[in-house]
Amino acid sequence: MRMRSYTLHLPADARPGESIGLDRALLVRDGFSWPAFAFTVLWFLFHRLWVAALLVLVGLAALAVAGIALGLSARSALIATLLAAWLIGLEASSLRRWTLARRGWPARDAVIAATHEEAEARALNRWLEASPTAPRAPFPSGPSRRTEPVIGLFPAQEGAR
Numbered sequence: 001m002r003m004r005s006y007t008l009h010l011p012a013d014a015r016p017g018e019s020i021g022l023d024r025a026l027l028v029r030d031g032f033s034w035p036a037f038a039f040t041v042l043w044f045l046f047h048r049l050w051v052a053a054l055l056v057l058v059g060l061a062a063l064a065v066a067g068i069a070l071g072l073s074a075r076s077a078l079i080a081t082l083l084a085a086w087l088i089g090l091e092a093s094s095l096r097r098w099t100l101a102r103r104g105w106p107a108r109d110a111v112i113a114a115t116h117e118e119a120e121a122r123a124l125n126r127w128l129e130a131s132p133t134a135p136r137a138p139f140p141s142g143p144s145r146r147t148e149p150v151i152g153l154f155p156a157q158e159g160a161r
């Protein structure tokens with residue numbers, strides 16, 4: 001089964017380890033959104049992205065008017081509309097994450113799972129197991145520093161620390 005990445009969004013005042021507000025937690029799947037491709041404006045309205053829905057509607061109407069003004073054939077107009085819908089499908093999840101962060105619901109964690117239910121279980125379990133005094137970074141912070149000498153192709157040099 002294919003693994004997908006999801007981001008967990010919670011209100012800014014939510015604290016790791018606390019269950020308060022978890023009933024309102026949102027998971028946003030990363031990647032192409034087929035519903036956004038197929039239903040464009042309706043997808044944005046369903047997710048309460050009012051301004052984005054209006055901008056997409058205006059953009060699609062402008063594309064149609066430009067196609068008529070340029071005298072495009074029906075086939076060319078269909079291709080232009082499908083390309084616009086493809087772009088919307090590619091960027092819909094990112095726009096949703098950006099809007100959530102702007103509304104005070106930043107990405108608090110990222111999980112990888114095969115299904116939405118599995119991602120929800122992993123994200124909420126990680127959130128509840130986190131210490132409230134030491135919040136977890138939502139993404140890996142980089143390589144850790146080793147204190148012991150490296151064994152392998154590049155041995156540690158004496159006095160080079």
